Amino acid sequence: MTDISSSAEADPADVGRAVAGHTVLIAGATSAAGIAVASALTAAGAHVIAVGSNAARLDALTAQVPDAITRVCDLSSWPAVTALAASLRAETGHHGTSRDGAALGFGPIDGLIHLVGGWRGGGGLAGQSDDDWDFLHRNVVTTLRNTTRAFNADLLASPAGRLAIVSATAVDKPAPGGANYASAKAAAETWTRAVGQGFAKAAATAATDSTAPPSSAAAVIFVVRSLEGLETELAENVVGLWDADAASVNNTRVRLGA
Template identity: 55%
Template sequence: MTVSIAGRTVVLAGATSAAGLTVAEALIAAGARVIATGRSPGRLAALTDAGAETVVADATSLTDMTALAAKFGQIDGVIPLVGGWRGGGGLAGQSDEDFDALLPALQAVRATSRAFDRALQASDAGRFAIVSSTAVARPLAGGANYAAVKAASEAWARAVSHGFAKAARDSGGPLRAASVVFRAKVLDAETLAGAIIGLWDADAATLNDRVVEL
């Protein structure tokens, strides 16, 4: 069964980047209710102006994300958008400091998926999606930290998909929630926005555990 994104409630966690704003604007234009989070009230202002409901919250914090899930109840989509790049210098240049700076992307995937798991499974079309990189398929020495964090994020998202499928099997009901990985070589915000909207154009059984190259 395919459905429309119109009328759906979508959480964009860590959405204060330019890409986050573009995605929020596209979702709102498509008829979705957007809840956008960020740690800085000032950086959330543009999202508020675009029509999103904004909440000051840390996407890497399970406590913050659990509180958000309890506050809003029905949620149909969750997209963690915490990202960033550090790299270069070959393998010797892969510093602990750079790795620590990249780690919040994985932490956001973990926190959001755990906090909203029940809500997404309760939706008749729950969607969880992460943004990854083609670097996972061909990691380079100068981007080893980055590729490792993205690979771990993909593994977690695939575990989410398994959880969705197992819950459906155990209940004897249809699969209604899907976890998807978007991979991009260079992220184009408008392309990402279109792909996110398209998550509600296919049924969960088709989408779950898919890797989609943008």
Template identity: 45%
Template sequence: MSEMHEFTGLGVGGRRVVVAGATSASGTATCAALADAGATVVALGSNAGRLDELALHVPGIATEVCDLSDSSAVDTLALRLSASGAVDGLVHLVGGWVGGRGIPGQTDDAWSSIERSFRTLRNTSRAFYPALVASEAGRVAIVSSTAVDSPTASAADYAAGKAASESWMRSLAHGFRSDQGESGLRAAAVVFVVKALVDDRMRAAAPEKTFPGYTEVGTLAAAVVGLWDAPAGELDGARIRLP
């Protein structure tokens, strides 16, 4: 029988959180919010120069250069990080919008980008899964899209890729419950849903736009920090629409 674990509500302070795709605008905001809340942040990316810029913008974080589409490289990284301490969170922010004109406009290049996003989620969550199960408060989160709810021809590749990622996250949620049991559940897999994300750079580049329905990257970052403020049982398998 699983041991009952009482939720302590200690928050993210002192937790060690891995952020994949950390050099994006959403990644930068998330790393900053986590660090401000007292988390130890490990930022992952494939471009050393952009990671150096991130480290200057968010002092105190650790950075790791890794091709997240290479499962062997991710496995090696996960083993090394796990050997040096607990890993309490994985925030996957790899990928962005890809569209095309109708079904014939769904190109192989676009699909390759979408497929890479899913592959990096699969690689990172598999590699860090044992550490997240071992954590007293493991959390995995991705950002999905409202396009999954109402896919269009022009966003067919994008919606299909996001749907695959959401399915994978539901499987992770089932894995956590299977491995830890309902009464001992400490880990949670969560999907955040947005129409699109917006940041200060986008607003500055198009001051005439209002970006209706878009979610500020700071709102996403705050939601990530809040994952450690609720018990796993309330979060595991959740699909949360962000304002």
């Protein structure tokens, strides 16, 4: 895993970027960061599928990013996520503008941006409750495991598959009061690196075996101390993932706000 600093120059309205025409699913899209990422991707010409668990918040996202398609899904439920994946593949090759995506097909996705998260902590080590751990594990880890497993084949098959998550500097310097949180984020990073290793293996196989399918997928970890105020920087870095060669960004750890 290579640690680098963000070098993106924000210009989300720059249509014609490499992401144009690709389908990108944002998991946990209704936060300020999710809305910023959805806006930047649609401005760059991508087809965005914004997924969340709250229909009202997805409606609010649509009001700000009308070109995004929204889907309600409990991403902590494996059956729900596999059903979502199946529904998106139902009508390959068609991209619509219906707010709820009904009767529309998107085919395999080209990008998965995982923004499901949350914070629970405080109270020192003794304050790291089981309830808080269950919340963090479900939101940070389980949703990532479910979405990456359901869409891994899509990303491998895409000519430019991309996976990105947002982690925290707490992983590098955990504190007792944030032990649950840092542990969940560390687990998410480990999972993402494993996905990236799978991408690298597929690319290496394709390079030496003419019968193997080509693979140009990459997994990236964005790292923040706090995401507040960095939404635009995150969004532009997400758009920029498609501008870079997969091998140069796969299994990198990009610090934002440095």
